[in-house]
Amino acid sequence: MQKITICLITGILFSACSNLTNERKGALDYVDPTIGGVGLILEPTRPLVHLPNSMVRIYPLKKDELDDRIGGFPLTVISHRIGSAFAFLPVFGDDDPWQSTILIHTQEAHPYSYEVSDARTYDRVAVAPGAKSGVFQMERADGSTTHRLRFSIINASGFIKAQGDSALVGEEDYNGMKVFFYASFDGTLQDIEEQGPENRKNVLATVNATGSKLDLRYGISYISIEQAKANLEQEIAQKDFTAVKAEAEQAWDKVLSKVQVRGWDEAKKRVFYTALYRTYERMVDINEHGQYYSAYDHQVHQSDEPFYVDNWIWDTYIASHPLNMILDPEKDQAMIRSYIEMYRQTGWMPSFAVTFGDWPAMVGNHASAWMADAWAKGLRDFDVKAAYEGLRKNSLEATLLPWRNGPPSELDDFYNEHGYFPALAPGQPETVDRVDPNWEKRQAVSVTLENSFSDWCIAQLAEPAGKGEEKELFLKRAQFYHHVFRQDKGIVWPKDANGNWIEPYDPSLSGREYFTEVNAYTYNWHVKHDLEGLFQLMGGKAVAEAKLDELFRADLGLPKWKFWAVQPDASGLVGQFVMGNEPSLHIPYLYNYLGSPWKTQKRIRMLLDTWFTDNVFGMPGDEDGGAMSAWVVFSMMGFFQMTTGVPVYTIGSPSFEEVAVQLPNGKEFKVIAKGNSPQHVYVQRAALNGKELEELFFTHEQLMEGGVLELEMGDKPLRISI
Incomplete structure (x- = not known):
C-alpha cells in the first residue's frame, strides 16, 4: 500500500511538472x-x-x-x-x-x-x-x-x-x-x-x-x-x-509572442506558430544601413526608409498583408511605400516585386487590393494619389496577359471594349504572338475575373486620390465578371471573340487556356467584391449553397494522376475544392454569407485537421512564402477577412480555447472559445465585449480597439444563422 501511495504521489508530481513545463514553453519553442x-x-x-x-x-x-x-x-x-x-x-x-x-x-x-x-x-x-x-x-x-x-x-x-x-x-x-x-x-x-x-x-x-x-x-x-x-x-x-x-x-x-494561444493540443500549437513564423519570410528590407540598390531603376539610393522587395502579390494580398495590418501595420505601410517608390522608379506599379525587378507572374492587378485594404482600415501613411495613378495605369494602359509586362495587346483592346478576355476553342491555334502558347496560355476566364476584382479595388481609391469622377468607370469594369458566367449552366465559362460560349468545355479539366492554376469549380467563387451579385447569377442563395456543397463533394471524374496531369497546382483536394492553392482560401467562409455558418465551422476545422499537421507532410500545396500560412494563422485564431478592401472579419471555428493578440497600440484582442474541443467545433453563441452578435462578423476597427470575442462551442451544429 505504501509503495502504491509513493507511486501515485510521484505520478502526480511528474504530471504537475510536465504541465508546468508546457505552460512555460514560449511561442518560439513550438x-x-x-x-x-x-x-x-x-x-x-x-x-x-x-x-x-x-x-x-x-x-x-x-x-x-x-x-x-x-x-x-x-x-x-x-x-x-x-x-x-x-x-x-x-x-x-x-x-x-x-x-x-x-x-x-x-x-x-x-x-x-x-x-x-x-x-x-x-x-x-x-x-x-x-x-x-x-x-x-x-x-x-x-x-x-x-x-x-x-x-x-x-x-x-x-x-x-x-x-x-x-x-x-x-x-x-x-x-x-x-x-x-x-x-x-x-x-x-x-x-x-x-x-x-x-x-x-x-x-x-x-x-x-x-x-x-x-x-x-x-x-x-x-x-x-x-x-x-x-x-x-x-x-x-x-x-x-x-x-x-x-x-x-x-x-x-x-x-x-505577439499572439498567445491556449488549448488542449500541443500539435496544433506547433502548426500555428510554425505558420506564424513563415509569414515573416517576405517582404524583406534590402536597405543596407542608409542606402539600397534598386533593380527597378538600377541605381543606388540614399535613404533611411526601408525598401521592401520579394512579394508574390497574387498570393499575399489574400491573408499575408491583412495579417500584417493587425500585427505590424507600420511595417505593412512601409511595404506599400516601397511599391509606390518602385512605380516612381519605373513608371509601372509592380506585380511580383521581387529583388531583381518586377516579375509579371500570374494574373490580376492585386496591388490594388492590398492598397485599398490598407486605406479602408485607416492605414494611410502612403501617397494615395501616386498609388492610384500607378494602379490605374496598370489597368488601362498595360497588358493583362498572364506573365507579361508591356503595352496592351489586341486581346487587351478587346477586353476594354467588350468586357471579357476572348478564349480559343479546344485545338484552335494561338493567334497572338505575346501569349505563351505552350503552358501559360491565355487564362481567359481568370484574367476577366481577377481584373474585375482588381478594378473594384481601384474604384475604392478613386475618391481618396481626388479622382472621384473615375470611380464609376472602375465600378463598371468590376462587373465584367458577368460576361464569363453562364447562367444556364450555373458556372463560369469561356467565351470566344464572337460572343459565343466555348464548346466543348469541361469545367473540371480545362487548364491554363481558361484558368490560372485551378479550374472552374474554384474560380466560380472568385467574385469576392460582389457576392450578392454572384449568388443571384447562380439562382439565389439556396442554389449557391447547394453548389458550394457540391464543390466539396464533386468527383474528379478520372484518377487523380490523370487529373493532376492537367491541374498540377490543384493539391489538397476535397472533392473539387483545392486547399493547396490561394484562390480557394476564402471559399470555406462563404457559408457565413449564405445563412449556414455551421458549414463554415465544419469545413474549416476539417481542413485544418486534415491538411495542416505537425509533420513533414503538413502543407497541402506550395506554401508561397507565408501566403498559405497566413490563412492557417487566421483560421486557427477563429476568423478571416473575406474580401480585401472590405475591413470586416467573419468567424469560423477556432483551434484553441483562447487566443490573445497583442496589438501595436498596446491593447489586446482575445478570442475565447468556451468548451472548445475536437468534437465541439460549432459556434452556439457569439458575443463581442459582452454584446451578443446577431451575425458572425466584426470589423477591423472593433478588433484594433481591443476586447474579447467570446464564443460558446458545442458538438452539434446550430442550423440557423446567428
Whole structure:
C-alpha cells in the first residue's frame, strides 16, 4: 500500500511538472521549420534561417526533408523560390571536396539557427543570421584545427577570391543585378584551390583555426563588396556565433509572442506558430544601413526608409498583408511605400516585386487590393494619389496577359471594349504572338475575373486620390465578371471573340487556356467584391449553397494522376475544392454569407485537421512564402477577412480555447472559445465585449480597439444563422 501511495504521489508530481513545463514553453519553442518539408506534388517548405522580414535568408540545400544529404547552404536567398547566391559548404571527410556533401546524422532547425552533424565524421556546422549578414560555425569532432571550406558560384557568372589571409570576397551576376559577399574567419588561410570555368570558378579554402571550432562571418550586399564588409562590421563583426544566435532568437521571440494561444493540443500549437513564423519570410528590407540598390531603376539610393522587395502579390494580398495590418501595420505601410517608390522608379506599379525587378507572374492587378485594404482600415501613411495613378495605369494602359509586362495587346483592346478576355476553342491555334502558347496560355476566364476584382479595388481609391469622377468607370469594369458566367449552366465559362460560349468545355479539366492554376469549380467563387451579385447569377442563395456543397463533394471524374496531369497546382483536394492553392482560401467562409455558418465551422476545422499537421507532410500545396500560412494563422485564431478592401472579419471555428493578440497600440484582442474541443467545433453563441452578435462578423476597427470575442462551442451544429 505504501509503495502504491509513493507511486501515485510521484505520478502526480511528474504530471504537475510536465504541465508546468508546457505552460512555460514560449511561442518560439513550438516552431518546427521542417513542417511541410515534403511537398505533396508541389514544392516543399524549407527550414529557413533569417530574421523577420530581413534580407539574408539561409537553408540547407537538399531535395526535401526526406533527403539525407546536404549539398551546401546559399549565403542568401535572393527571391523566394526563384534564386539564391553563393553556395557554402564545409568539407567533412576525405571525399572529393568538389563533390562532397554532408550526410545528415542529426539536425536541429529553428527560425534563428540551423545545425547539422555529419554521419561519417560527426563534424558539425551551424548557422545563425543577421539582417544583411550571417555566421557559420564549424566544429571538428576529432579536435583537428584544419577546416576546408568550399564556396561555389550558383548563377551564370561571378568570382570568388581571397583577400589577405583571413577573408574571402565574391561577386555573382543574377538576372541583371549583382550580389556581393565579404567573409572573414577567425583563422589563417593556408591554401586556396580553384575549380570550374574562368567566369565562374569555385574555391576550396583550407583554414587553420586556433581550436576545433571556426567561426565564418559574412556580409551580403547588392551594392558592392565594400558595402558587404560594412554590413558585416556593423551587424556582427564583434560577435561570436553564440551571440548572433541569441540575438536572432530574441528577435523571433518578440514577433511570435505577439499572439498567445491556449488549448488542449500541443500539435496544433506547433502548426500555428510554425505558420506564424513563415509569414515573416517576405517582404524583406534590402536597405543596407542608409542606402539600397534598386533593380527597378538600377541605381543606388540614399535613404533611411526601408525598401521592401520579394512579394508574390497574387498570393499575399489574400491573408499575408491583412495579417500584417493587425500585427505590424507600420511595417505593412512601409511595404506599400516601397511599391509606390518602385512605380516612381519605373513608371509601372509592380506585380511580383521581387529583388531583381518586377516579375509579371500570374494574373490580376492585386496591388490594388492590398492598397485599398490598407486605406479602408485607416492605414494611410502612403501617397494615395501616386498609388492610384500607378494602379490605374496598370489597368488601362498595360497588358493583362498572364506573365507579361508591356503595352496592351489586341486581346487587351478587346477586353476594354467588350468586357471579357476572348478564349480559343479546344485545338484552335494561338493567334497572338505575346501569349505563351505552350503552358501559360491565355487564362481567359481568370484574367476577366481577377481584373474585375482588381478594378473594384481601384474604384475604392478613386475618391481618396481626388479622382472621384473615375470611380464609376472602375465600378463598371468590376462587373465584367458577368460576361464569363453562364447562367444556364450555373458556372463560369469561356467565351470566344464572337460572343459565343466555348464548346466543348469541361469545367473540371480545362487548364491554363481558361484558368490560372485551378479550374472552374474554384474560380466560380472568385467574385469576392460582389457576392450578392454572384449568388443571384447562380439562382439565389439556396442554389449557391447547394453548389458550394457540391464543390466539396464533386468527383474528379478520372484518377487523380490523370487529373493532376492537367491541374498540377490543384493539391489538397476535397472533392473539387483545392486547399493547396490561394484562390480557394476564402471559399470555406462563404457559408457565413449564405445563412449556414455551421458549414463554415465544419469545413474549416476539417481542413485544418486534415491538411495542416505537425509533420513533414503538413502543407497541402506550395506554401508561397507565408501566403498559405497566413490563412492557417487566421483560421486557427477563429476568423478571416473575406474580401480585401472590405475591413470586416467573419468567424469560423477556432483551434484553441483562447487566443490573445497583442496589438501595436498596446491593447489586446482575445478570442475565447468556451468548451472548445475536437468534437465541439460549432459556434452556439457569439458575443463581442459582452454584446451578443446577431451575425458572425466584426470589423477591423472593433478588433484594433481591443476586447474579447467570446464564443460558446458545442458538438452539434446550430442550423440557423446567428
